[in-house]
Amino acid sequence: MTMNTLRLLAASFLLALAALAAVPAAAQVPPPGPAAAPPPARLKVFVDWPGADLEPLRKEIAFVEFVAELAAADVRVLVAPPGPPGVGAFRLEFTGLKRFEGDDHALTHAPEPGAKPEDAAKGVAGVIKLGLLRYAAKTPVAKDLTIKFLDQAKPTSVVDKWRFWVFSLSASGFLSGETQYKSGSYYGSFSANKTTPEIKVRTSVYGNLQKSRFDLGEGSIYESSTHGFGGSALVVKSLGGHWSAGAYVEAESSTYSNLKLALTAAPAVEYDIFPYAESTKRQLRLLYRIGFSRVRYREETIYFKTAESLLQEALSVAYEVVRPWGKASVELEGSHFFHDAKFNRLELDAELEFRIWRGLSFDIEGSYARIRDQLSLSAEGASYEDILLQQKQLATGYDYSFSVGLNFSFGSTRSNVVNPRFGNGGRSISISM
Amino acid sequence: MSKFPGSASVLVLALALLVLLGPAALSLAAQEDQAAVDELKKTALKVFLDCDDCDLSYIKTEITFVNYVRDRLEAQVHILISTQSTGGGGVEYTITFIGQNDFKDAKDIQKYFSSKTDTDDDVRRGLVKALKLGLMSFVARTPIATRIGVEYAPPAAAADVRDRWRSWVFSLSGDAYLSGEESYRRHMAYGSFSASRVTPRSKLRFGLSVDRSKETYEFEDETVTGTSSSWQASGLYVKSLGEHWSAGVYLRAESSYYSNIDLSWAVAPAVEYNFFPYSQSTRRQLRALYTLSLAPVRYREVTLFGKLRETLFKEELSLTLDLREKLGTISLSAEASNYFNDLAKYRVDTFAILNLRLYKGLTVYVIGSYSYYHNSQISLRGREPTYEEMLLRLVELPMNSNYFAAVGFQFQFGSIFTNVINPRFGSSGSGGLSISIH
Numbered sequence: 034m035t036m037n038t039l040r041l042l043a044a045s046f047l048l049a050l051a052a053l054a055a056v057p058a059a060a061q062v063p064p065p066g067p068a069a070a071p072p073p074a075r076l077k078v079f080v081d082w083p084g085a086d087l088e089p090l091r092k093e094i095a096f097v098e099f100v101a102e103l104a105a106a107d108v109r110v111l112v113a114p115p116g117p118p119g120v121g122a123f124r125l126e127f128t129g130l131k132r133f134e135g136d137d138h139a140l141t142h143a144p145e146p147g148a149k150p151e152d153a154a155k156g157v158a159g160v161i162k163l164g165l166l167r168y169a170a171k172t173p174v175a176k177d178l179t180i181k182f183l184d185q186a187k188p189t190s191v192v193d194k195w196r197f198w199v200f201s202l203s204a205s206g207f208l209s210g211e212t213q214y215k216s217g218s219y220y221g222s223f224s225a226n227k228t229t230p231e232i233k234v235r236t237s238v239y240g241n242l243q244k245s246r247f248d249l250g251e252g253s254i255y256e257s258s259t260h261g262f263g264g265s266a267l268v269v270k271s272l273g274g275h276w277s278a279g280a281y282v283e284a285e286s287s288t289y290s291n292l293k294l295a296l297t298a299a300p301a302v303e304y305d306i307f308p309y310a311e312s313t314k315r316q317l318r319l320l321y322r323i324g325f326s327r328v329r330y331r332e333e334t335i336y337f338k339t340a341e342s343l344l345q346e347a348l349s350v351a352y353e354v355v356r357p358w359g360k361a362s363v364e365l366e367g368s369h370f371f372h373d374a375k376f377n378r379l380e381l382d383a384e385l386e387f388r389i390w391r392g393l394s395f396d397i398e399g400s401y402a403r404i405r406d407q408l409s410l411s412a413e414g415a416s417y418e419d420i421l422l423q424q425k426q427l428a429t430g431y432d433y434s435f436s437v438g439l440n441f442s443f444g445s446t447r448s449n450v451v452n453p454r455f456g457n458g459g460r461s462i463s464i465s466m
Numbered sequence: 467m468s469k470f471p472g473s474a475s476v477l478v479l480a481l482a483l484l485v486l487l488g489p490a491a492l493s494l495a496a497q498e499d500q501a502a503v504d505e506l507k508k509t510a511l512k513v514f515l516d517c518d519d520c521d522l523s524y525i526k527t528e529i530t531f532v533n534y535v536r537d538r539l540e541a542q543v544h545i546l547i548s549t550q551s552t553g554g555g556g557v558e559y560t561i562t563f564i565g566q567n568d569f570k571d572a573k574d575i576q577k578y579f580s581s582k583t584d585t586d587d588d589v590r591r592g593l594v595k596a597l598k599l600g601l602m603s604f605v606a607r608t609p610i611a612t613r614i615g616v617e618y619a620p621p622a623a624a625a626d627v628r629d630r631w632r633s634w635v636f637s638l639s640g641d642a643y644l645s646g647e648e649s650y651r652r653h654m655a656y657g658s659f660s661a662s663r664v665t666p667r668s669k670l671r672f673g674l675s676v677d678r679s680k681e682t683y684e685f686e687d688e689t690v691t692g693t694s695s696s697w698q699a700s701g702l703y704v705k706s707l708g709e710h711w712s713a714g715v716y717l718r719a720e721s722s723y724y725s726n727i728d729l730s731w732a733v734a735p736a737v738e739y740n741f742f743p744y745s746q747s748t749r750r751q752l753r754a755l756y757t758l759s760l761a762p763v764r765y766r767e768v769t770l771f772g773k774l775r776e777t778l779f780k781e782e783l784s785l786t787l788d789l790r791e792k793l794g795t796i797s798l799s800a801e802a803s804n805y806f807n808d809l810a811k812y813r814v815d816t817f818a819i820l821n822l823r824l825y826k827g828l829t830v831y832v833i834g835s836y837s838y839y840h841n842s843q844i845s846l847r848g849r850e851p852t853y854e855e856m857l858l859r860l861v862e863l864p865m866n867s868n869y870f871a872a873v874g875f876q877f878q879f880g881s882i883f884t885n886v887i888n889p890r891f892g893s894s895g896s897g898g899l900s901i902s903i904h
Binding site: 095096127136138139140141159160162163164166167169170171174175176177178179180181182183184185186187188189190191192193195196197198199200201202203204205206207208209210211212213214220225227228229230233247249250267269271277279301303305309310312313316318320351355356357358359360386388391392394417418420421422423427428429430431432433434435436437438439440441442443444445446447448449450451452453454455456457462463464 | 499500503504505506507508510521523524526527529530531533536550551552553554555556558571572574576577579581582583585586587588595596598599600602603605606607611612613614615616617618619620621629631632633634635636637638639640641642643644645646647648649650661664665666668669683685690702704706712714736738740744747748751753755786819831833850853854856857858863864865866867868869870871872873874875876877878879880881882883884885886887888889890891892893900901902903
């Protein structure tokens with residue numbers, strides 16, 4: 034078997050190389066269809082409802098085929114009328130047959146007291162329709178079905194004694210090490226949030242601590258630690274479909290940023306050119322914020338300050354769109370301090386994921402910041418180790434990051450086969466706080 | 467109307483909303499209809515959506531005829547979505563509807579397949595459709611069912627379903643990454659090619675990847691530069707032997723600056739036994755994999771053991787448990803290997819992920835790994851690393867063991883409903899902790 038396998042591997046490797054060389058030619062070939070053979074068209078349903086006229090059912094439920102013989106059916110629907118006429122409920126039993134074997138469920142329909150028989154039958158038909166959808170979903174008809182909620186209900190139409198407040202307490206620790214290196218990070222936070230269409234409240238307090246230790250050999254050890262803590266609150270009030278007003282309150286202490294304690298209060302307004310209701314599809318938001326801060330530094334800054342009061346304004350424009358071709362987002366933010374306008378900052382972030390053609394996609398992400406407002410930099414500067422281990426904010430006039438990727442897939446990309454043998458690739462985990 | 471307590475306040479709210487929306491055209495009848503719909507919404511199905519990589523905001527804005535709850539025990543339906551990759555490079559979403567509380571007798575499983583060429587929007591729309599169809603047999607038991615419309619638009623002609631590529635899928639990708647500030651710069655480039663053919667009977671996969679990176683730090687008048695580069699090529703063939711057994715062979719070639727490998731080759735036949743049937747793999751797997759490998763290696767620098775080239779003969783046994791249950795996710799693995807060249811050279815690696823919703827509102831997670839090396843760092847450089855190589859972790863350092871652990875918990879209380887999406891002032895984190903495992 035091994036010999037055979039090796040031959041196969043060698044042959045396929047050549048094939049793969051040939052395919053690599055033939056990429057531009059292959060790109061002009063029409064796209065592949067799904068790998069599976071064509072399955073039977075519509076679901077076949079046998080309705081067992083003595084004395085009922087099935088014609089209205091046929092009209093109402095066009096996405097299945099009603100058959101006259103149980104032997105031909107994929108699903109059997111047994112309708113048991115209520116006991117005495119006009120009282121109680123119809124019981125509808127759905128039984129899966131053939132490839133739906135074991136896929137059974139039951140529903141009921143209680144007509145309004147005194148309803149006419151035609152209206153009761155119509156109600157039953159409506160329930161049969163909903164009850165058949167789970168089977169139709171497993172047939173090719175699924176892609177031609179659309180389900181709509183005919184009304185708009187407010188998301189807050191629920192009975193909630195907590196009035197939409199949610200509280201979270203969380204803590205995490207990350208530890209890692211090897212013979213010559215150890216590090217630990219610890220985080221804790223408490224938050225209280227409320228989200229309704231009319232108001233949004235986010236409050237939290239947090240603390241963090243990082244420690245690392247390098248054993249450089251011959252008894253020489255390098256140890257470092259950074260920590261930070263703070264709290265923040267945001268309240269946003271909705272003012273119609275496009276406008277919002279709110280305020281931020283923040284407190285922060287950080288060894289990385291040389292802050293002993295910075296307190297900030299900042300009222301803000303936002304305007305979305307598109308209605309907020311379309312936010313999962315597109316947004317173009319303008320946010321203006323004016324903030325007053327009182328800052329105390331850990332070490333004297335390069336501007337010879339140990340404490341100061343600052344007034345700052347910031348304006349940002351953010352555009353986000355998610356469409357069948359991909360998604361894009363751009364955000365531009367500018368800010369400056371009032372005591373001296375030369376202390377300012379301009380930041381641009383942009384991201385684009387674009388499907389150029391079928392299997393050919395392109396993604397680009399970049400950010401650039403022009404930095405002229407590092408008021409908190411320590412006059413003492415950073416040591417060699419602080420720089421290599423990125424433990425202190427450094428003096429810089431800019432920072433940037435840029436990434437670009439191109440991906441081209443072709444071949445049988447619609448194949449739905451799952452083969453878990455020898456693993457399907459590793460696990461990836463992400464934790465956000 | 468009056469049999470519903472609180473309907474008066476709902477009416478007032480609805481009225482206030484209407485006044486805000488504009489005084490035009492809406493009649494009193496419309497207001498009463500809206501109040502009736504809001505009443506229906508109160509009795510709508512309570513759903514717990516258990517999905518690690520779904521666009522939850524989108525799902526909640528598109529499917530508004532159910533109520534979303536934050537805790538699994540509160541729900542009438544626990545929707546557990548597990549994923550696996552498909553042969554075409556897409557994702558199989560298995561949507562398991564588990565009835566709870568007064569819906570204990572109801573259950574269903576639906577599937578949605580995304581394709582490798584789908585965009586995020588294609589995937590989220592497809593998933594919403596599958597969710598809606600699957601939800602219907604549950605929603606049909608709630609009064610809001612009368613307000614659901616089903617439209618059917620039959621297609622003009624059947625789609626062409628031939629596969630001229632005979633299940634082969636090819637993928638080429640290239641990435642570049644740059645970042646920096648005045649005293650620090652980092653450049654990275656990565657390229658890869660893969661070809662695969664996956665059928666229920668066999669799996670064939672080839673991959674080639676190359677990466678390069680460079681970091682530069684400036685300190686006073688000094689510049690410290692660290693570069694690293696590596697490439698690897700791999701092949702895998704697996705044949706299915708029933709519901710529990712598989713056999714196959716790995717081929718590998720690699721070069722790595724970090725590991726002091728100039729060029730190494732490996733041929734490794736392997737067998738696998740899964741204690742659960744492979745057909746349950748999206749929810750449960752317990753796989754034991756045994757591999758024998760033969761690998762000629764050439765090093766970049768003379769190793770600690772004084773070698774510049776050698777042929778390694780190694781065996782390896784690994785055990786992997788993956789479970790995705792209502793309670794959460796458990797993933798454990800242990801791997802042991804030794805060299806036949808010298809039986810005293812062996813290593814053991816263990817890895818664990820537990821993310822459990824233990825009790826109402828309480829989530830606990832543990833992620834950990836531990837490795838023990840017994841003279842098994844065969845490729846280690848013979849010389850001492852420099853100070854910069856050490857701080858920037860450019861080369862493998864000698865060690866007996868290494869570990870990583872992350873533990874945490876989150877306790878949530880308060881409102882159980884998470885229906886509302888409020889995008890104002892940006893969708894900053896909802897607070898607390900979120901963990902996703904793919």
